[in-house]
Amino acid sequence: MNKSSFGTHFTVTTWGESHGKALGAVVDGCPAGLSLCEEDIQKFLDRRKPGQSRYTTARKEGDLVEILSGIFEGKTTGTPISLIVRNTDQRSRDYGNIALSYRPGHADYTFDAKYGFRDYRGGGRSSGRETIGRVASGAIASKILETLGISFCTYTKSIGPVSIKKFDSEEINNNAFYMPDADAAARAGAYLEKCMKSQDRWCCRVSYHRCPSRSWKPCLRKT
Numbered sequence: 001m002n003k004s005s006f007g008t009h010f011t012v013t014t015w016g017e018s019h020g021k022a023l024g025a026v027v028d029g030c031p032a033g034l035s036l037c038e039e040d041i042q043k044f045l046d047r048r049k050p051g052q053s054r055y056t057t058a059r060k061e062g063d064l065v066e067i068l069s070g071i072f073e074g075k076t077t078g079t080p081i082s083l084i085v086r087n088t089d090q091r092s093r094d095y096g097n098i099a100l101s102y103r104p105g106h107a108d109y110t111f112d113a114k115y116g117f118r119d120y121r122g123g124g125r126s127s128g129r130e131t132i133g134r135v136a137s138g139a140i141a142s143k144i145l146e147t148l149g150i151s152f153c154t155y156t157k158s159i160g161p162v163s164i165k166k167f168d169s170e171e172i173n174n175n176a177f178y179m180p181d182a183d184a185a186a187r188a189g190a191y192l193e194k195c196m197k198s199q200d201r202w203c204c205r206v207s208y209h210r211c212p213s214r215s216w217k218p219c220l221r222k223t
Helices: 038-048 093-100 110-114 128-146 169-174 182-197
Strands: 013-018 022-028 065-067 080-086 154-159 202-210
Touching: 013 110, 013 128, 022 128, 038 065, 080 128, 093 154, 154 169, 154 182
Parallel strands: none
Antiparallel strands: 013 022, 022 080, 065 080, 154 202
């Protein structure tokens, strides 16, 4: 499997599995002299870590990041920055019953069909937990963009049939769905409760504000 690295001038390589010892990333191309500490990255990881509401996985992880290289006296040195987040609440025994079966809506079958071998513990490399490396790397990218006067305001635009009708940036962090509309967040919660009772799935749409045009590229090419 390749394509776990992306970017040209700012290159990110993510690594790790859901039930391995740890996950992380290596960031290459960060300019020297940028003020950076673990707290700058941790605030981003705290937003994505599991167990924060009844609508996410019940897995409890602190998702504490450690910077292993590329920093000296609180500033980047211009060399690769290695980041690690250790897994502490992986319970592989919970997945023993799916070792010989595939879960609908997951990458179990496609992973096995392509590579002939899979890590069935929580999805392995195809788990949503793999996003830790990208979130941590994105925190560093955000620090670089701040020096250029570029900032982001990311929010959930819709969940299933529920869409926002207004935009209040102060509301984004006040609900479990990061929606800028309190009424929409309440309706989304009611909708998800129905989905959970019927064991159905749902999808959402995430949007952003204040991002220059022509600045996006695909994050991973899993072909």
